[in-house]
Structure formats: C-alpha cells, structure tokens
Amino acid sequence: MLLAVTKRLQGLLTRKELVSVFVMIFIADVVVGAFSPTFSLYATSLGASMTLVGVLSSVAGLTRILSSVPIGLLSDAKGRKGVLVSGMLLLATSSYLYTVVHDPYLLLPIRMIYGIVITSTFFIGMAYAGDKVAKADLGLTSGIYTSCMGLGFTLGSGLGGKMAAEFGYVLTFRVAAMGALAGAIIAWWGLEASPKRGTLQMRALPPGMKLGLLVKEPQLFAASLGYMLTILMFDATIVNFFPLYAKSLLISQATIGSMFAIRALASTSVRLPTGVLTSRIPSKRLMLIALFLGMIMLFSIGFLTQPIPLTMVLVGEGVCFGIFLTSGQSFINEHFGESDRGTAMGVYSTTGSISATAGPFVLGAVADLWGVRSVFWLTGTLVLVGIGLFLYTSSRVGPARARQT
DSSP: OHHHHHHHHHHHTTOHHHHHHHHHHHHHHHHHHHHTTTHHHHHHHTTOOHHHHHHHHHHHHHHHHHHHHHHHHHHHHHOHHHHHHHHHHHHHHHHHHTTTOOSGGGHHHHHHHHHHHHIIIIIHHHHHHHHTSOGGGHHHHHHHHHHHHHHHHHHHHHHHHHHHHHHOHHHHHHHHHHHHHHHHHHHHHHSOSSOSSOOOTTTTSOHHHHHHHHHTOHHHHHHHHHHHHHHIIIIIIIHHHHHHHHHHTTOOHHHHHHHHHHHHHHHHHTHHHHHHHTTTSOHHHHHHHHHHHHHHHHHHHTTOOSHHHHHHHHHHHHHHHHHHHHHHHHHHHHHSOTTTHHHHHHHHHHHHHHHHHHHHHHHHHHHHHHOTHHHHHHHHHHHHHHHHHHHHHHTSOOHHHHHHO
8 A cells, every 4th residue: 555655646746737836835835834923923013903913814814705716716717827826926925015014004905915815825726736636646635735735834933933033024024925936936837727627517607606506515515614613623712712721821932832833743744644544534534533533622622731731632633633624625626526626615715714704703702701711612512513514414415416426
C-alpha cells in the first residue's frame, strides 16, 4: 500500500498545474498566517477600539457570506485560473493597503477585500485541484492541498509575529504583499487556463437555477453543515474564548501561544494521512468521526484546569479540524462534477462564514451570562445536535444523485 501511495503522490507532484496550485496556496496561507498574530495589535495601534476590532473581523466574515456563491458561480462559468490569479492579486493589494492607512476605520474596506480573497483562493483552489485529478486521487490531492495550507499558516504565524516585533508592522505587511504577488505570478504561469474535462450541462443553466438545484442536494447540505460545526468549534469558540479561559486559570500568554502552535502542527500532520485514508474509508465517515471527536474535546475543555491536559485537548481538536478539513473538501469534490464544483465550494464556504461571523457574538453573550466555561459546553451540545442532522441529511438522495442513478 505504501508503495502504491508513494507512486500516486509522485505522479501528482510531477504535474506543473498541481504543483503550481499547491505552491500558490502555501504562499497564500503564509501571508494570511502573518496577519493572524499581528492584525488586532496593528489595528489598536492605529486607535481602533476593541469593539472596532470585533467589527473588522465580522466584516470579513460577512463579505465571505455575500461573495462566496457568486465567486463559485463565476469560477464555473469563466474558469478557475482567472479567479485564482485575481484572488492572489487582491491579497497582495490588501496587504499593501494596510501600510498606507492611518485611520482605523479605513481598515473596513480592506477587510472586505480580505473576505473576498479567502473564497477566491482557498476554496476555488481546491475546486481547481479537484478538476485536474481522477476520482481515485481526490482524497490524496485534498490531503496535499490542506497540508500546504497548514504548513503555510504555521510558518506565516511564526514569521509574522517575529518580523512585526523586530521590524515593525509596515515592513512585515509589505513583505507579505510581495509574497502574495509572487503567488499570483506562479498561478498565472503554472495554472491551466481551461478545464480539460467535465460536462457543460450545468454551465448552460442560469446561475439562479443552478444554485437552486445545488442547495437542494442533501450531500451538499450535510457537508456544509459539518463545515459550519467545525468552524463553530475552532474559529468561533477556540480562537475567541480558549485564550480567555486559559488566562482565567493564570496560564501565561507565552504558554497559550505555544499551545496554539502545537495544535497547528498536530492539525497539519494528519491532513495528508487523511487524504490517503479517503481511498479506503468513505469521506463521510471520516467527517463524522472528526465531528464526534471534536464534540468530546469541546466538552472536555470546561472540566480541565491544568496546561498539559488542556494542551492535549487542544491538540485533539486540531486533529479533528485537520481530518474534517481534508475529508470535507474531498467529499465535495467526490459528489460534484467539474461544471458545478465551484458553486458547491461557494455554498460550503458560506456556511463556515456564518459560524465565524455570528458565532462569536452569540457565544460572547453566553460567556457574559454564565461564564466562559459554558461556551465550550454549549458548543459541544450544538455539535451533538448537528451530528444527528448530519447523519439524517447525508443519508438522503438529492436530484444530482438521482440523475446519476
């Protein structure tokens, strides 16, 4: 088995268009990762209040909600290369614009650009990769792709924090802009301009009708629901409330940062193996396993008070996140063909954005009323209910599956 996987891996990594999209997405996540530990500090250095920092995060999420499906439709109709190159150029532009504003409110339109960037690079990039490989290689391709994302984000987070501390925000963000520009050049040079295969039946439909057909697909609904729950666990709950909980336990900021770094490495380490496993274990089952284990991790956090056990639980959540990220994108590629894959990814991205946008506000109110521990228990309960809905929905047959049958 190992020899067969090695040969398949070698075959994928010798193809120019695939290597280009892998390198492009690695660079994109290096840039995004560089802003992760620095953006809120930069915003407050310009005079932004804590409320405005929260609004800036929500604006990016809201923009993703509004733009994900149109971007997916555009990639289906006009091709993915143009969307990906444009996304990387927008990432370069937004990174540079951060360095020329002096009023924190001017960050709002830049964060809107950032919201567009997320869908037009990370999700459309996965759709592009899915277009280029056989069905048997979709899982392995997803594993490589998401591993590049994880490695890029880990590297970017480390470099971004150190560069900002030593050289300042302006130089850090301009270096990030140059990196994004290099990614755009790689995408323009290495990606194929037109798909090699796939039917045009769905492309012939008006966008509204096409979207209507897709949202009726139980498989898409199930995958999107699972992704919404995954983002609820990490982006809405862990990112926003775990540091507050750890601080209340007198755990130092440096220790909290180390805990998150260990989590990121653990999440990245399981993505390629998960991609390999999708050829033997159905993606749906891996998604379900990830959600179930993630639920247990969230419930456990509220009962723990020591750094080492909390780190182990955080690592467990990171592993669940990595498994779902890989198997979920593989699931979408498996169930939707080239002609409507971009739109499906747009719907999938939108649901995650809803959790990232609305989740922190709701959970913040819960934390104020009943304490920060209750946030983890509430999230675990929501995931438990979501798992039941996931099982019910994913067992149904939608229009696309009926047509295939």
